[in-house]
Amino acid sequence: MDIQPIKNEGDYRRTLKVIEGLMDARLNTIEGDRLDVLVTLVEAYERNHYPIDFPDPVEAIKFRMEQQGLTVDDLVPVIGRKNRVYEILARKRPLTLRMIEGLHERFAIPAESLLKRPSGAAAAR
Structure with missing residues (x-):
């Protein structure tokens, strides 16, 4: 499984494109595991770079x-x-x-x- 950390916006956009291609992956398959790991990386990146603030x-x-x-x-x-x-x-x-x-x-x-x-x-x- 070739997975790299998301360090910048370019990595982030590329990872989103890979995730888009894996959206139909089945659970407990190589593709499904890859999707799971990539989604986790994207969530961590978004939490740090695009935090959602509570409304006033x-x-x-x-x-x-x-x-x-x-x-x-x-x-x-x-x-x-x-x-x-x-x-x-x-x-x-x-x-x-x-x-x-x-x-x-x-x-x-x-x-x-x-x-x-x-x-x-x-x-x-």
């Missing part, structure tokens, strides 16, 4: 609202009065620790996203 808190909340068909009223028990929910969504007020805990527990929004420093108006404070 407001975007995470809006995404979950859209995903689950939630309304502002659904957030009131966790965040507080409607006007406070609108302030959070407009980035005029930061989330409190209690809000973060509630959003994470009730709506399964990743805590990492909710703890991230928000972009926009509230971040500038």
